[in-house]
Amino acid sequence: MYHRLCPCLLVEGGWGFWYNTGKTKENQAVKKSREDSMLRKNQIEQMQITAMSSDGNGIAKFDGMVVFVPYSAVGDELLVRIVKVQKHYSYGIIEQILKPSPDRVQDGCPVYQKCGGCAFRHISYQAELRHKAEFVESNLRRLGGLEPKMLPITPSPLVKGYRNKAQYPIRNHDGKIEAGFFAKRSHRVISCASCDLQPVFFEEILEYTRSFLQEHQISAYDEQSGKGLVRHLYLRYGEMSGEVMVCLVLNGNQLPELPQYLQGLLEVCPQVASVVLNVNREQNNVILGSECKTVYGKDTIQDTLCDVQFELSPLSFYQVNRQAAQQLYRLAAQLAEFQGDELLVDLYCGAGTIGLSMASQVKELIGVEIVPDAVENARANASRFGAVNARFICADAKQAATQLAQEGLAPDVIVVDPPRKGCDHEVLEAISQMAPQKLVYISCNSASLARDCKELAALGYQLQVAAPVDLFPRTTHVETVVLLSKGEVDSKKIRVEFSLEDMDMSEFQDGATYPQIKEYVLEHTGLKVSNLYISQIKRKCGIGVGKNYNLPKSEDSRQPQCPQEKEKAIREAFKYFGMI
Numbered sequence: 001m002y003h004r005l006c007p008c009l010l011v012e013g014g015w016g017f018w019y020n021t022g023k024t025k026e027n028q029a030v031k032k033s034r035e036d037s038m039l040r041k042n043q044i045e046q047m048q049i050t051a052m053s054s055d056g057n058g059i060a061k062f063d064g065m066v067v068f069v070p071y072s073a074v075g076d077e078l079l080v081r082i083v084k085v086q087k088h089y090s091y092g093i094i095e096q097i098l099k100p101s102p103d104r105v106q107d108g109c110p111v112y113q114k115c116g117g118c119a120f121r122h123i124s125y126q127a128e129l130r131h132k133a134e135f136v137e138s139n140l141r142r143l144g145g146l147e148p149k150m151l152p153i154t155p156s157p158l159v160k161g162y163r164n165k166a167q168y169p170i171r172n173h174d175g176k177i178e179a180g181f182f183a184k185r186s187h188r189v190i191s192c193a194s195c196d197l198q199p200v201f202f203e204e205i206l207e208y209t210r211s212f213l214q215e216h217q218i219s220a221y222d223e224q225s226g227k228g229l230v231r232h233l234y235l236r237y238g239e240m241s242g243e244v245m246v247c248l249v250l251n252g253n254q255l256p257e258l259p260q261y262l263q264g265l266l267e268v269c270p271q272v273a274s275v276v277l278n279v280n281r282e283q284n285n286v287i288l289g290s291e292c293k294t295v296y297g298k299d300t301i302q303d304t305l306c307d308v309q310f311e312l313s314p315l316s317f318y319q320v321n322r323q324a325a326q327q328l329y330r331l332a333a334q335l336a337e338f339q340g341d342e343l344l345v346d347l348y349c350g351a352g353t354i355g356l357s358m359a360s361q362v363k364e365l366i367g368v369e370i371v372p373d374a375v376e377n378a379r380a381n382a383s384r385f386g387a388v389n390a391r392f393i394c395a396d397a398k399q400a401a402t403q404l405a406q407e408g409l410a411p412d413v414i415v416v417d418p419p420r421k422g423c424d425h426e427v428l429e430a431i432s433q434m435a436p437q438k439l440v441y442i443s444c445n446s447a448s449l450a451r452d453c454k455e456l457a458a459l460g461y462q463l464q465v466a467a468p469v470d471l472f473p474r475t476t477h478v479e480t481v482v483l484l485s486k487g488e489v490d491s492k493k494i495r496v497e498f499s500l501e502d503m504d505m506s507e508f509q510d511g512a513t514y515p516q517i518k519e520y521v522l523e524h525t526g527l528k529v530s531n532l533y534i535s536q537i538k539r540k541c542g543i544g545v546g547k548n549y550n551l552p553k554s555e556d557s558r559q560p561q562c563p564q565e566k567e568k569a570i571r572e573a574f575k576y577f578g579m580i
Contacts, residue, residue: 041084
């Protein structure tokens with residue numbers, strides 16, 4: 001009787017054993033069927049590209065599995081070779097193009113599929129613009145749950161030669177000096193002096209510098225050992241002034257044979273108005289150090305943006321596409337609809353480019369920036385422009401909010417242009433405390449923009465209009481400017497929740513999600529790492545983590561520390577994903 005009530009306890013014989021065996025056979029059959037339908041490495045299948053990911057990969061579906069195919073275009077019919085299989089998705093490469101997409105174009109860049117800079121050179125610029133507009137709208141709707149009025153994307157006036165800045169890593173490979181660009185998601189240098197996104201004379205300066213270092217046996221920096229002298233060649237160009245700045249980033253104080261280098265440099269490019277040595281002795285992946293020494297010409301070069309003349313140092317933030325930036329800032333001013341009597345606060349003002357471009361349209365401009373050198377540059381730019389209604393505060397957003405409140409000032413409009421990670425919660429709280437009627441948010445990352453707009457909605461600000469603007473043709477990057485206005489929402493009654501599982505965090509988590517990092521480490525080292533270990537190493541590398549992420553539950557609790565071998569593996573994953 002006991003066995004009949006509990007047949008699962010039978011070890012052998014009887015109908016209970018038969019029942020379990022049947023179930024096992026059924027499960028095995030299902031498992032086998034699933035395995036038979038799964039893609040395998042080196043398998044070749046015919047697929048059609050139906051969508052595009054935000055990192056420029058084409059997307060196909062095969063038996064319900066998503067397959068990412070680099071350098072494909074929507075509408076392509078392809079033979080795809082599977083090169084990597086994950087649990088929920090796979091990666092493939094083009095084996096043969098059976099029927100090309102109407103978007104396809106011929107590309108002449110010799111290192112396109114090696115260099116990590118461009119992603120859309122194989123499709124027309126119109127197709128690229130269409131995809132970028134779709135990325136922005138999708139992120140706002142999917143990640144933010146927002147329904148703004150979408151304006152058409154603004155194209156860049158220039159698709160070639162638009163960049164006014166370039167940063168070339170200098171490395172040694174088999175006894176030869178290499179200079180160019182990093183490969184995608186790595187710090188492996190792809191030698192390439194020629195790039196049609198940059199002025200022609202950048203190529204000439206780079207090749208001269210590389211040859212000079214090789215001839216005089218001047219060492220290049222090694223990231224692993226921290227030894228070697230020359231780390232980067234950093235070039236800036238003032239499009240309106242014609243002036244060029246050459247900045248050598250050194251793991252030391254001086255460049256050997258400097259007078260000879262300067263003489264040859266001026267022969268190669270007479271437009272050079274400033275040569276600066278930047279000292280960076282830190283063993284990290286930050287390009288510029290804090291110390292700059294001018295060894296030829298001026299400390300800065302000039303350029304003009306929105307009729308405002310700016311002095312640019314190596315440390316100054318300045319948009320790399322001047323003509324498209326003018327379109328972006330003028331559109332931002334149009335969305336703000338200034339009446340001439342407003343107090344405008346420019347957060348993250350840098351050298352004051354955005355605020356000063358709007359200064360003539362408002363009663364008073366207050367710029368806020370935490371970097372002292374940038375604040376000094378902003379003040380000098382305002383003086384040169386004659387913006388007597390502008391002043392600049394060296395503070396963070398929270399400090400600025402407190403100071404303005406103490407002065408009895410309340411901004412009518414705030415404009416904010418944060419880094420890719422978006423605004424910290426404290427910054428959004430500070431904006432809410434200053435209580436502007438309008439907030440103009442300029443973003444280079446629509447995913448973090450969507451996240452911040454969702455949180456701002458809880459603070460009483462409703463997203464009205466969104467407009468993509470292309471400042472970076474042929475790359476995956478796109479700017480977005482949005483207008484938020486103060487509504488009647490009671491922030492105390494709104495709870496904003498974010499599901500990390502449902503959101504594509506890779507767009508605003510400094511390169512990769514925690515599962516992606518775990519997967520990479522496991523695949524390449526066989527080691528399993530926890531979220532705790534990843535967050536610990538993120539902090540060591542200066543990568544932001546959530547405010548309360550993996551904090552101990554009590555002051556007395558002791559967290560295990562990441563073992564050395566796992567730390568090394570995690571750091572390698574960070575390098576692979578371009579996080580350090």
